[in-house]
């Protein structure tokens with residue numbers, strides 16, 4: 001079967017060569033009136049294997065087995081100057097420096113975008129002749145032609161296993177663990193919509209005042225226990241049902257934990273208010289005395305010993321201090337780390353509080369955009385439920401120093417008053433270039449897989465599928481093969497050194513882990529704009545993220561990057577993924593754009609690395 005596939009490949013190459021040779025030999029005016037309407041003509045050749053048997057009308061079109069695109073624009077003879085013969089013209093074309101001397105940065109046969117269609121039409125209409133371009137073999141590569149075109153790293157993926165380092169490795173502090181735990185929770189799939197949770201448990205939705213919500217929350221554990229025991233008897237035969245049930249219970253108890261912490265932090269505030277109130281109304285007694293009286297009253301109400309309440313209060317006071325610094329979101333999304341941090345108070349100092357304070361707005365951006373219902377829980381403690389940062393998580397640019405986040409658009413207004421950016425999950429094919437084709441299509445080399453309709457991963461040799469039950473390829477499980485991509489734990493932030501925005505990692509990314517897929521407009525021929533070049537054996541294409549894309553659009557260059565771009569084929573479609581080379585929480589995520597990006601570019605690299613290759617004099 002492999003030889004069958006190779007034969008088809010050879011056949012399509014043969015067809016391509018034959019057409020190219022024919023055009024080259026004839027060098028004639030091909031009377032194709034259709035060319036007149038095209039700005040950038042391409043000749044697409046496709047091969048289908050079809051049954052030409054007797055039942056022709058009922059026949060369905062078979063699968064495409066090969067696809068080739070010949071760029072006619074590149075093969076077109078430019079309009080000759082009146083005094084030149086065809087031969088002389090060819091000589092002139094081979095001198096790009098002469099072209100440049102006219103001040104145009106564009107090659108002779110590619111349209112100058114500033115001329116729009118007119119300039120192009122003039123050139124094309126002037127000849128009508130087609131010939132094979134010998135550009136690649138005759139021209140010296142002009143690097144400035146590639147400026148701002150990022151290249152995919154051709155080295156293999158960073159290996160997953162971390163090489164043992166002889167460097168001194170600092171263990172994360174309790175505060176680090178707390179902060180990372182919060183970021184993990186915010187970016188996890190936890191559902192903090194109390195209404196949805198309560199409805200799932202058939203408890204009346206929370207429409208009443210805060211006390212109702214507390215009552216509902218308190219009944220959750222009881223309800224969950226009853227349901228759990230029933231479930232154990234009745235639905236154990238169904239693993240998936242049990243999964244669903246277990247998820248509901250976990251989410252409900254997670255909501256209860258969040259409620260518990262915010263109520264305890266608020267109780268601490270009310271306790272202090274009560275002491276103050278009594279001191280003011282009966283100033284003849286000392287504050288210590290009043291505090292003792294309030295404390296004893298609470299012991300009685302809780303039914304706890306003094307020691308018990310004192311221990312609990314110490315932790316609850318910690319919750320309140322974390323809340324005062326990092327806001328309610330920190331409490332709602334805190335994992336178990338917060339208990340440890342508040343109980344042992346290791347590193348619980350002014351510096352820790354300053355760090356938490358700087359995180360406050362950033363946490364709110366993440367919580368508001370990823371869990372728009374989270375603020376409903378705050379009704380319990382009488383806080384506002386109004387979202388401060390609605391919309392997409394990357395619609396907000398956050399600041400390291402805790403300043404107010406800015407809407408993304410606002411950060412570009414100075415340079416581009418028409419700035420617009422659409423956040424997309426999957427790439428969009430530029431139909432004006434590719435029609436209904438996807439240039440990322442990469443046919444399987446494995447003939448058996450190809451005929452049986454199975455997609456085999458070229459890396460791990462396992463079957464790929466979007467159906468979790470069928471998929472066995474776990475090369476990049478956070479991106480491909482899962483039911484839904486989770487939000488990546490990173491934020492768009494304002495860099496300190498003049499690179500405008502950048503991407504900051506909120507948690508660590510181990511070496512070999514995918515950070516994201518570069519998605520954008522799949523196009524071709526973009527020049528002098530930031531673009532990622534890529535190609536399959538069948539086509540070259542570009543990913544342009546200027547107007548649409550995802551967070552990978554904000555990744556800056558570094559001469560010592562901590563991420564790398566690599567191609568990966570998923571379901572016969574090539575993807576460009578950003579793979580970690582080992583990234584610490586809090587670090588800027590960077591990529592090496594490559595020499596071609598910087599070639600001829602009047603820009604200085606601001607990566608600040610001692611090994612920087614593109615720093616210009618004076619910077």
Ligand SMILES: C[S@@+](CC[C@H](N)C(=O)[O-])C[C@H]1O[C@@H](n2cnc3c(N)ncnc32)[C@H](O)[C@@H]1O
Nearest residue numbers: 499500501530553554555556557604605606607
């Ligand atoms: C793909 S964008 C990255 C996001 C960009 N910083 C922004 O705010 O939109 C690439 C642009 O970022 C800037 N940039 C990225 N890395 C840089 C570096 N090391 N030095 C200087 N500018 C850089 C350049 O302006 C470049 O054109």
